[in-house]
Amino acid sequence: MKARVTVTLKNGVLDPQGKxxxxxxxxxxxxxxxxxxxxxxxxxxxxxxxxxxxxxxxDAMCRKLLANTVIENYSIELVD
Structure with missing residues (x-):
């Protein structure tokens, strides 16, 4: 099974790269x-x-490694 994980900064967190x-x-x-x-x-x-x-x-991978849940949100999309 394939999956896509999208990780973004939470609202209010400064994003110098985006700027x-x-x-x-x-x-x-x-x-x-x-x-x-x-x-x-x-x-x-x-x-x-x-x-x-x-x-x-x-989800466990995201919480442990893929996303810094203090400053980032993530979403998981399973692809058939």
């Missing part, structure tokens, strides 16, 4: 761009057939 991306886009002439927030996408393949078990395992 740098926004500034670069403005410099390139994309003046309609407002606030930019960056994140990361992690694609996993897991040897599991049960969707609930896969979600639970990936």
């Amino acid at each position: 740098a991306i926004g500034h670069a886009l403005h410099t390139l002439g994309f003046l309609s761009v407002g606030e930019v927030r960056q994140g990361k996408l992690i694609e996993l393949e897991i040897d599991e057939t049960d969707r609930e078990a896969a979600t639970a395992t990936i």
Whole structure:
């Protein structure tokens, strides 16, 4: 089973990389761009057939390694 984990900064957490991306886009002439927030996408393949078990395992991975839950949110999408 394949999964996508999207990790983003929580609201209120400063995002200097997002600000740098926004500034670069403005410099390139994309003046309609407002606030930019960056994140990361992690694609996993897991040897599991049960969707609930896969979600639970990936959730544990996120809490232990893939996301800093103090400042980041994450979402899990299972892909068939």
